[in-house]
Amino acid sequence: MPSDRKPIMQVENLEAWYGESKALHGMTFDVHEGELVTLIGRNGAGKTSTLRSIMGIVGTRTGSIRFRDQELIRKRTYQIARAGIAYCPEERAIFAGLTVAENMTLPPILSPGGLTDAQLLEAFPNLKARRKSGGSKLSGGEQQMLAIARILRTGSRFILLDEPSEGLAPVIVKEIGAQIQKLKEQGYTIVLVEQNLQFARLVADRHVVVENGEVVDTLSNEDLSSNLDRVKTYLGV
Amino acid sequence: MFDGVSTQLLFGQVLIGLINGSFYAMLSMGLAIIFGLMSVVNFAHGAQYMLGAFVAWALLNYLGIPYWGALFIAPVVVGAFGLFMERTILRPIQNLDHLYSLLATFAAVLIIEGLVRQQYGSTGLPYNSPLPGGVNLGFMFMPWYRLWVVLFSIVICFGTYILIEHTKLGAYLRAANEKPEIVESFGINVPRMISLTYAFGVGLAGLGGVLAAPIYQVSPSMGSNLMIVIFAVVVIGGMGSILGAILTGYLIGVVEGLTKVFYPEGANLVIFVIMIFALILRPNGLFSGKEGLK
Structure with missing residues (x-):
């Protein structure tokens, strides 16, 4: 793990509000290039809010989000995206009024190095046959594939992934x-929100435990196995 | 053809219906686009249409720019005015209830109409037809200018429809209509897109005004008179459905024309009777399918 180098993203004392209600109470964590970090914690702990805050999709936020030596806290959502961060929301956000092909090609290419349309269809063969279907006609798994596929097109190599396994059959999760x-393996940096600990352990390098809108613990993936009981207490399982 | 109805009268009224329908279609389409993306009921649409006619009149009388030049310049001028309105009036209240934008645009109507009336009086100004004359079709006389208006409006309406339903730009608009924050998370400047869409819808109203100038009187109240019908058209067609707005616009124009032939007393009422039945039978609008902005 390249922890000796400077992190690609440093989140410091991040606080966020939705209207009157405060969702984050000072999140501090960092992410290194090429690393897969999970945010784990109970429902309502602030994992999704953290991703939305990084993306600027909350009411108000304070603190600091440094990404590649750029401060994002005052940037607009579209500027954050153009800085090289891609976001795949929990609800997948497939556009019902657009076809699968339109959904897939909607995100513009922001920097070179993204997957081409042909590569995307090769990587997600299920979507190929359904190109002309409406976005709402897809199964949950297909929607998740599409939601991941379309952001790979932009060329952004830093990805925020919110619960990709949620509500899907085990074979699809696999x-x-x-x-x-x-x-x-291709060098993408990923921040993954995940409830499914088994799934998280398979892919993660490091786990950030979130409780009440704060980071309460950080464990490497190896430490997770030896501290499983402690982590399960955090998760309330 | 029908007892007591001459073909001349019949086709004459169908033509007038199509002319009126052209304006209904263009204006209700603009309203539908604006409502679809911004959830703003643009009460100022009629005033913006009136401004289009006045800009055309001013271009001709102050700068000597004829109709064909005004056809391009006036919509841009009115669209730029729309951009100004969006930034100054609509954006500050975009997160409030829809009622506020409706009231704000209504206030804009009063101000715009009042200023124009102050400057030019309320009687109306003449604007000569750029295409005088016409052709005798045997059963009726077809003025060239009216033929031009019907054909041009069809091109504009269906061109806009294709732009929104079948292009990448249109896909952004439809997507931003569903989930604006997700579209923005793809790196698209959604607030700017919304401003430009409003300006585009307002520019369409201005274009309608230029087209109307040689047919109707260029007067401060020309828009308000039309807007009552336009809102009925939008309600019948389905709020936010672009194709619905276009088709309903032409349909209502023709139905209104035909009513003038067969039951002249009902011509002013028929639109609202249809609206009532549409509201009872299909409250979401006749064309409220799954297409496009809704």
Whole structure:
């Protein structure tokens, strides 16, 4: 793990609000290039809010998000995306009014090195046959594939992935796990929100435990196995 | 053809219906685009249409720029005015209830119409037809200018429809209509896109005004008179459905024309009778399918 080098992203004392209600109470963590970091914790701990705050999709946020020597805290969502961060939301956000092909090619190419349309269809063969279907006609697994596929097009190599395994059949989860593994091998940096500990352990380098909008623990993937009981207490399972 | 109805009268009224329908279609389409993306009921649409006619009149009378030049310049001028309105009036209240934008655009109507009335009076100004004359079709006389308006409006309406339903730009608009924050997370400047869409819809209203100038009087109230019908068209067609707005616009124009032939007393009422039935039978609009902005 390249922990001796300077992190690609440093989140410091990040606080966020949705209207009146405070969702994050000072998150501090960092992510290194090529690393896969998970945010784990109970429902409502602030994992999704953390990703949304990084992306600027919250009401108000304070603190600091440094990404490649650039401060993002005051940037607009589209500027954050153009800085090289891609976001795959929990609800997958497939556009019902657009076809699968339109959904797939919607994100613009922001920097070189993204996957071409042909490469995407090769990587996600299920989507090929359904190119002309409406976005709402896809199964949950297909929607998840599409949500991941389309952001790989932009050329961004820093990806925020929110619960890709949620609500999917084990065989699909396995397939998505294999895709994430492949992205890691290709050098992508990934922040993964995950409830499914088994899934998280298969792909992660490091785990950041979130509770009440704060980081309460950080463990390497090896440490996770030896501290499983402690982690399960955090997760309430 | 029908007892007591001459073909001349019948086709004459169908033509007038199509002319009126051209304006109904263009204006309700603009309203539908704006509502679809911004959830703003643009009450100022009629005033912006009126501004298009006045800009055309001013271009001709102050700068000597004829109709064909105004056809391009006036929509740009009115669109730029729309951009200004979006930035100054609509953006500050974009997160409030829809009622606020409706009231704000209504206030804009009062101000715009008042200023124009102050400057030019309320009687209306003449604007000569750029295409005088016409052709005798045997059963009726077809003025060239009216033929031009019908054909041009069809091109504009269906061109806009194709732009929104079948291009990449249109895909961005439809997507931003569903989930703006996700589209923005792809690196697209959604606020700017919304401003430009409003300007485009307003520019369409301005274009309608230029087209209308040689047909109707260029007067401060020309837009308000039309808007009542336009809102009925939008309600019948389905709020935010572009194709619905276009088709309903032409349909209502023709139905109105035909009513003038067969039951003249009902011509002003028929649109609202249809609206009532549409609201009862298909409250989401006749064309509220799954297509496009909704």
